Amino acid sequence: MSVIPQLMAGFSTALNLENLLSAVLGCFLGTIVGILPGLGPSTTVALLIPVAFAVRPDTMLIMMCGVYLGAMYGGSLTSILLKVPGEASSALTAIDGFEMARQGRAGQALAISAIGSFIGGTLSVVALTVVARPIAQAALRFGPSEYFALMVFALVMSATLIGKSLLRGFLAVVLGIMLAVIGSDLQTGVPRFTLGISELLDGIDVVIVIIGVFGVAEVLYYLLHERRVLGERLALRGRLWLSRDDWRRSAPAVGRGSVVGFLAGVMPGSGSTLGSLLAYAMEGRFGRARRTLGTGAIEGVASVETANNAATGGALIPMFTLGIPGSGTTAVLLAVLLMYGVQPGPRLMIQQADLFWTVVASLYISNIILLIMNLPMIPLFVKILDIPARFLMPAIGVFAAVGAYSINRSVADVWLVFFFGLLGYTMRWAGMPPVALVLGMVLGDRLEQSLRQAFILSNRSFEFLLRPITLVLLSVTVLVVVLDIVAKTRDRRRAAAAPGSPG
Amino acid sequence: MRADRVFVALLLVISIAYAFEATRIFNPPAIADPLGPRAFPQFLGIVGVVLCIAILLGRPAEDGLPITPTVLREMASILAALAAYTLLLPRLGFVLATTGLLTAGFAYAGARRPVIPAVIYAVLVHLLFTRLLGMRLPTGILPWL
Numbered sequence: 001m002s003v004i005p006q007l008m009a010g011f012s013t014a015l016n017l018e019n020l021l022s023a024v025l026g027c028f029l030g031t032i033v034g035i036l037p038g039l040g041p042s043t044t045v046a047l048l049i050p051v052a053f054a055v056r057p058d059t060m061l062i063m064m065c066g067v068y069l070g071a072m073y074g075g076s077l078t079s080i081l082l083k084v085p086g087e088a089s090s091a092l093t094a095i096d097g098f099e100m101a102r103q104g105r106a107g108q109a110l111a112i113s114a115i116g117s118f119i120g121g122t123l124s125v126v127a128l129t130v131v132a133r134p135i136a137q138a139a140l141r142f143g144p145s146e147y148f149a150l151m152v153f154a155l156v157m158s159a160t161l162i163g164k165s166l167l168r169g170f171l172a173v174v175l176g177i178m179l180a181v182i183g184s185d186l187q188t189g190v191p192r193f194t195l196g197i198s199e200l201l202d203g204i205d206v207v208i209v210i211i212g213v214f215g216v217a218e219v220l221y222y223l224l225h226e227r228r229v230l231g232e233r234l235a236l237r238g239r240l241w242l243s244r245d246d247w248r249r250s251a252p253a254v255g256r257g258s259v260v261g262f263l264a265g266v267m268p269g270s271g272s273t274l275g276s277l278l279a280y281a282m283e284g285r286f287g288r289a290r291r292t293l294g295t296g297a298i299e300g301v302a303s304v305e306t307a308n309n310a311a312t313g314g315a316l317i318p319m320f321t322l323g324i325p326g327s328g329t330t331a332v333l334l335a336v337l338l339m340y341g342v343q344p345g346p347r348l349m350i351q352q353a354d355l356f357w358t359v360v361a362s363l364y365i366s367n368i369i370l371l372i373m374n375l376p377m378i379p380l381f382v383k384i385l386d387i388p389a390r391f392l393m394p395a396i397g398v399f400a401a402v403g404a405y406s407i408n409r410s411v412a413d414v415w416l417v418f419f420f421g422l423l424g425y426t427m428r429w430a431g432m433p434p435v436a437l438v439l440g441m442v443l444g445d446r447l448e449q450s451l452r453q454a455f456i457l458s459n460r461s462f463e464f465l466l467r468p469i470t471l472v473l474l475s476v477t478v479l480v481v482v483l484d485i486v487a488k489t490r491d492r493r494r495a496a497a498a499p500g501s502p503g
Numbered sequence: 504m505r506a507d508r509v510f511v512a513l514l515l516v517i518s519i520a521y522a523f524e525a526t527r528i529f530n531p532p533a534i535a536d537p538l539g540p541r542a543f544p545q546f547l548g549i550v551g552v553v554l555c556i557a558i559l560l561g562r563p564a565e566d567g568l569p570i571t572p573t574v575l576r577e578m579a580s581i582l583a584a585l586a587a588y589t590l591l592l593p594r595l596g597f598v599l600a601t602t603g604l605l606t607a608g609f610a611y612a613g614a615r616r617p618v619i620p621a622v623i624y625a626v627l628v629h630l631l632f633t634r635l636l637g638m639r640l641p642t643g644i645l646p647w648l
Contacts, residue, residue, distance in 0.1 A: 164565045167557050171554040178544070181543070187540070188539070192525075192528050224578055390609060390614050393608075394608030395624055398605060399628070
């Protein structure tokens with residue numbers, strides 16, 4: 001059966017008034033959820049479940065997908081303007097995005113993140129339309145050992161990319177993984193490092209760590225080291241819209257981000273944070289912004305925001321075709337499908353063709369809705385930067401505290417968020433990149449679980465390291481480290497040779 | 504003594520404690536899961552110790568922040584303010600505690616009239632979270648807010 005007529009039928013259902021309104025509502029809710037730290041898309045989608053009994057399956061799924069996509073758009077907003085990322089997947093946006101805002105280019109950062117999100121989101125739906133089935137089957141070849149290698153690769157990337165010292169990058173990643181281990185062990189339920197505190201049994205919430213080491217740490221940094229800036233405002237320079245040069249620099253990053261993000265999303269259980277990290281790593285290795293990444297490079301924002309949206313389309317493939325959720329949000333979506341009596345799996349695209357194609361069509365529509373909703377709002381959003389920094393910085397601190405409190409309505413989380421703020425700030429004493437800690441924490445769980453599963457599957461030996469895909473990934477990882485050592489040594493020599501530069 | 508060294512030395516102590524605490528994790532009989540919950544954190548602790556020692560023996564950080572006694576003194580007072588805020592949050596309620604913290608914060612950052620913006624911001628955030636988003640913040644001694 002050909003795809004086009006089915007997709008057209010899907011569009012005609014998705015465009016009826018009820019479904020269109022639920023898409024708009026979902027996008028709007030999702031954007032708000034993305035802006036607020038502490039309230040994630042998976043929680044919001046779960047909160048919508050009771051509504052599901054009142055409406056038809058297609059309407060419900062459309063609204064939930066709108067929330068999912070909207071959260072990805074909204075997450076970039078506070079990352080760029082306040083350096084308080086709402087979700088893990090937009091943590092990397094905060095690096096170059098906030099730097100751009102400091103340089104007076106907040107408008108451009110917001111514009112490219114909306115456009116990149118649109119392009120990444122739409123391309124991944126196109127891919128979902130065309131190659132859903134074969135891709136899902138290929139993704140199944142990724143077993144625990146391949147996952148383990150992929151996690152090692154991703155973590156080594158995050159250690160080497162940011163900051164000047166390899167060892168300090170690695171230490172930051174290891175600290176992050178150490179934090180991820182805290183709580184009940186996922187396989188045996190044994191408590192680890194809980195020190196007898198029952199609140200720690202569930203582990204530490206990643207979002208609290210992110211808000212702390214980014215938002216609170218940034219406030220501390222400003223109050224203690226940038227007193228001169230406090231009297232000023234983060235002024236906007238020139239126009240808000242992208243220049244020809246911005247377009248030229250962003251285009252390749254958006255392209256790479258779309259592909260990397262989509263592929264990362266397809267692999268069950270990896271999702272958009274991994275996609276955004278790998279896309280950022282691509283820019284750091286192969287992009288034209290190799291040297292400027294982290295200092296307000298538009299390529300950094302473009303690649304991350306494109307990739308985390310491209311991953312949403314990718315993550316729907318294993319959910320629909322194999323019944324395997326690729327992220328927390330798709331897991332809730334899967335539960336909703338089952339609730340309606342829809343059996344996901346290879347036959348879903350045939351038996352429930354109407355529903356499937358309606359949802360796919362609604363994804364195209366939601367991406368357009370979000371672009372239309374977000375672009376005209378940019379001049380409004382950047383008004384926040386008209387507030388002088390002496391008012392803005394303490395206000396960000398309070399915003400971070402409320403965000404942390406609202407996750408579990410617990411004052412203990414406020415203590416934690418301030419503690420991680422202190423940690424993120426003192427890491428900068430030693431030149432350790434806080435973002436490497438965050439990525440270590442996000443990916444640490446899966447690193448350990450895949451290692452243990454792979455160990456079991458290869459008869460309690462480390463032979464799994466020799467499987468072809470695993471071996472290739474690990475070899476590339478080693479190569480990256482060697483190349484990085486060579487490059488950093490050369491940079492240091494050059495800096496030492498240049499007269500008048502501090503070591 | 505550079506702040507860089509002090510911080511990494513602190514991390515070294517934490518890593519040692521982490522590795523030690525890891526040996527106390529209960530390892531259930533390894534029928535299904537031969538590596539168990541203990542091996543990985545032990546490995547992490549050891550890697551952490553090795554990295555800290557390597558950093559302490561190597562060059563100082565190139566891009567570390569300059570830490571002076573003034574910075575440390577100011578940091579201590581900011582941390583004290585944050586601790587006081589967190590302690591008073593459930594007792595005084597969100598609006599009062601936040602007004603206090605923001606007044607101090609704005610004044611510290613150089614604002615000449617800090618009180619009114621602090622009140623406005625605290626009330627606005629409170630209304631946004633409680634009325635618009637239906638979340639509950641500590642009310643404390645002002646039950647109507």
